[in-house]
Each structure stands twice: as C-alpha cells, then as structure tokens.
Amino acid sequence: MNRQELSDAVSDAGWRYVLGTLMTTVPVGSVAEAARVAARCAAAAGPDADGHLWLDLRADHVQVSLRTIGEGRPGERDVALARAVTDALREAGLATVPATGRAVQLLEIAVDALDIPAVRPFWKAVLGYADEPGVADDPGAAVADPHRLGPTVWFQQMTEPRTERNRIHLDISVPHDAAADRIAAALAAGGVLVSEAAAPAYWILADAEGNEVCVTTWQGRD
Structure with missing residues (x-):
C-alpha cells in the first residue's frame, strides 16, 4: 500500500498515517482506565499485538500505534488491526479521536x-x-x-x-x-x-x- 492508500484506509476511523506509523489517541480519565483500554487494544490485536502494536499510557490518554516491526511502513495487516482495535473500543463506549492538532506526532x-x-x-x-x-x-x-x-x-x-x-x-x-x-x-x-x-x-x-x-x-x- 502506498502512503495515500494507507491514509485513506484509516482516516475515517480516527487514525492518521504519520512517519511510517498508523496512530490514534484514546482519551481516558485515569491510569487505571488507560490500562483497561490498553488491554482491550491488545485483545483486539490478538496474536499480532507483539509484532504490530505499540501503546503509550498516560493518565489522560492512550496513544495507540500500529506498524509492522522490521518494516518501513504499515501494511494491509496493520490497517485491518486498526479497524479491529477501533471496533473493540467502540463496543466499550470508547472512541478514537481524529488525530489533528497535537493528538499525535x-x-x-x-x-x-x-x-x-x-x-x-x-x-x-x-x-x-x-x-x-x-x-x-x-x-x-x-x-x-x-x-x-x-x-x-x-x-x-x-x-x-x-x-x-x-x-x-x-x-x-x-x-x-x-x-x-x-x-x-x-x-x-x-x-x-x-x-x-x-x-x-x-x-x-x-x-x-x-x-x-x-x-x-x-x-x-x-
């Protein structure tokens, strides 16, 4: 997938393509909630989590990143994982936010x-x-x-x-x-x-x- 295809494939789900990585942010209210969000993301990624998923947990947000380890940019599997993670979060009443402004960089x-x-x-x-x-x-x-x-x-x-x-x-x-x-x-x-x-x-x-x-x-x- 080229850069345009990667961006188009995930933008409507609140993700952005930034420097070879698919990224989004999930607002939370505590570190404990951030940990629960991270666990839900990992479960949605399943056995691919270790090879694709990176999580940064803070008291007010979780930054979620997807990239195939060892590759220069994400691929179709990363796009599928982004959508799976988004669906899992939405089922829990959580939302990825469009990554404009300072949300991701x-x-x-x-x-x-x-x-x-x-x-x-x-x-x-x-x-x-x-x-x-x-x-x-x-x-x-x-x-x-x-x-x-x-x-x-x-x-x-x-x-x-x-x-x-x-x-x-x-x-x-x-x-x-x-x-x-x-x-x-x-x-x-x-x-x-x-x-x-x-x-x-x-x-x-x-x-x-x-x-x-x-x-x-x-x-x-x-």
Whole structure:
C-alpha cells in the first residue's frame, strides 16, 4: 500500500498515517482506565499485538500505534488491526479521536554531516540507541531508541563544510491535515517560513535567530 492508500484506509476511523506509523489517541480519565483500554487494544490485536502494536499510557490518554516491526511502513495487516482495535473500543463506549492538532506526532532529529559513517557511531553510543530494524548493514542509516521513548536521529549528507547555519535540526511529523494549523501557530509565535519548495512533504521554518525546524507530512512522497 502506498502512503495515500494507507491514509485513506484509516482516516475515517480516527487514525492518521504519520512517519511510517498508523496512530490514534484514546482519551481516558485515569491510569487505571488507560490500562483497561490498553488491554482491550491488545485483545483486539490478538496474536499480532507483539509484532504490530505499540501503546503509550498516560493518565489522560492512550496513544495507540500500529506498524509492522522490521518494516518501513504499515501494511494491509496493520490497517485491518486498526479497524479491529477501533471496533473493540467502540463496543466499550470508547472512541478514537481524529488525530489533528497535537493528538499525535513523531519527532526526529536530523544531523548534517560530511562523513556520516564517522559520526553515526558516536550518536548511537552516546544516546544508547540501536540500529533501526532491517538497516544494521547501512552505515548511513538512522539510529533509534530501542524502547521508542526518544526521537529517531537520522543523518543528512553534506557536500561541503557549512558554518553559516545550524547543522542539527528537528523534524516534526504531523498528520497531513494538521500541518497548516501547526505552521500558522509557529509563524504567529514569531517564526519565519524559510522554504515551502518541498511542500507538502515538508516546510522549513526558523525561529527569530534562524534555528530551523521542518514540519513534515507523508504527502508528496509517493
């Protein structure tokens, strides 16, 4: 399934496709309720839970994510699981909420480097990170938190030394229908739009001192 097909397949159920992951949020009123929601999600996923389902439990919400472990993006099984989880939640009087605004997002850190194989081991070691599944033999691949608590760090190839701008920037991956509001809020807060040449894949913004951030979506990448 391509990105458009993945997004279309789950949007009406309150899920969004963000950075290779299907995500939604379930509002709850306590940690105890969050645990019950998590158990219901796991039961709905059945034997596929361990290979596809990730849950983040908080006192006010449960973030539910689906992605086939070891694959670069979800597949048809993940879409089916998203619908099964949604149905199970609805049967319990719970609802997934459309993941616009701040409901779901994923953060990445991009490090610009002339010699990626030389700097990548440092970031992997100092952060206690690991190779992303399936890319252990790629010396230029991103490194990821094995516990999925911290942002992924990826490396952008430079062609010549650069000193006039920052060489580490953030990538904020948001639902495709949340990007416009996020960008507007950033500009209203004093930011500037550096470039929209690659939109809707990403927009480059900067703060008042020129520190850059990319707001990214899945669109424009297939």
